[in-house]
């Protein structure tokens with residue numbers, strides 16, 4: 291949208307911040323192709339699998355648009371002068387990155403860290419791309435403009451982008467072009483004047499049911515012969531030929547919000563994406579048939595660092611929630627004051643504090659490059675990501691250990707409170723020293739939904755894999771660590787002067 295200002299300077303008019311109501315309207319009329327449970331979904335805002343998730347996303351939009359959160363959640367678009375989400379801000383100072391973290395925590399606190407791909411995740415990747423247009427220019431004229439223009443468009447119009455950047459797990463022993471059919475992996479199959487035609491499948495677009503665009507690219511290293519998969523493009527989720535296959539929708543199993551307090555609100559869904567001859571106009575192509583740029587886009591721009599700075603702010607929030615839950619459960623069981631329990635809680639608190647403080651370290655040990663762009667500390671980022679697949683299950687195990695049968699010894703559902711005959715016993719026996727039966731049952735249900743339900747278990751898989759398989763994340767850490775300094779110490783030890791006799 292452009293208007294002419296009085297002094298005849300052309301400026302872009304600011305699009306008002308997106309509200310929950312406008313997001314739900316867009317979703318209702320978006321006509322995307324989503325399959326779940328044998329059904330083609332007409333309207334995700336009405337379908338049992340997605341309606342409650344849609345309402346949660348709507349609340350996030352409203353939270354960011356609320357005047358009292360404006361300073362925290364938005365900054366001023368340099369192009370329109372209007373407020374836009376802070377996740378799009380390209381940090382140029384340590385204070386900028388801190389402001390971005392506070393915004394990420396603002397949204398994460400609304401979901402207790404239980405939604406990973408909120409609209410600030412991939413937005414941060416695009417901020418990282420836009421910070422380094424010269425990287426994309428290496429692929430040829432026009433690609434830098436394409437990525438910057440798309441970034442400005444999604445920033446100034448408050449668009450929600452997700453990504454599918456991992457090839458399907460069909461046969462990992464072979465590269466894409468040697469699979470039984472080379473069009474199984476998402477890649478270019480034809481080039482036209484209007485754009486490229488993309489076909490194939492890609493995993494795993496979390497949040498895609500609710501988003502406006504999906505970035506399709508590849509984070510795995512590609513080999514010679516894989517050029518067709520070496521692309522980075524943005525595709526509207528309602529473009530002809532885009533199909534989303536949702537995994538089992540946990541919200542459909544939530545018999546009541548009382549019994550499944552988290553499942554019933556925070557299922558963001560994960561979708562396998564199928565592209566069936568989808569036309570991507572050239573303006574939405576950022577990398578084209580270039581294996582080197584496709585791989586390096588994550589590391590030679592700050593995209594991966596910005597996106598995962600947000601992810602770590604979300605994770606730190608979730609761990610704070612876990613600590614709170616464990617504490618409340620100990621209070622309910624009466625074990626809170628037991629010294630061995632406090633030792634276990636101290637261990638949990640140590641892990642949570644490491645994550646929190648490494649997040650702060652992203653900000654304080656962040657170098658600013660020659661272009662004035664701030665890069666969050668890579669060693670601090672990858673140290674936690676590399677260990678997350680180990681510490682997360684260990685922390686969950688400690689909570690399981692602490693609660694004994696507390697999350698299982700519960701009435702079958704909230705309806706047992708409604709039957710006077712069962713309610714009498716439940717109100718009498720399901721109490722704790724400090725809590726009435728209803729309060730205790732609600733707490734333990736919350737814990738079980740966090741840990742034990744399908745929703746809770748998917749989260750453990752999420753924390754292991756959202757940033758890639760751990761052997762790959764550890765490779766990122768290997769690349770980020772200052773081995774020269776470490777090796778220098780050993781050299782110094784080997785060259786110590788002789789000990790005087």
Ligand SMILES: Cc1cc2nc3c(=O)[nH]c(=O)nc-3n(C[C@H](O)[C@H](O)[C@H](O)COP(=O)(O)OP(=O)(O)OC[C@H]3O[C@@H](n4cnc5c(N)ncnc54)[C@H](O)[C@@H]3O)c2cc1C
Nearest residue numbers: 453454455456459493494495496751752755756758759761
């Ligand atoms: C809940 C969830 C949500 C996700 N959301 C998204 C998303 O929004 N967008 C997105 O693009 N991706 C997302 N991902 C990540 C992504 O789709 C993959 O799960 C992730 O990159 C790992 O790839 P893979 O699952 O194919 O596992 P594989 O690459 O097949 O690896 C599986 C396991 O095999 C072993 N292995 C394989 N090769 C090696 C090797 N060379 N050395 C050592 N061990 C090896 C390791 O144990 C590894 O963990 C998500 C994943 C999950 C679980």
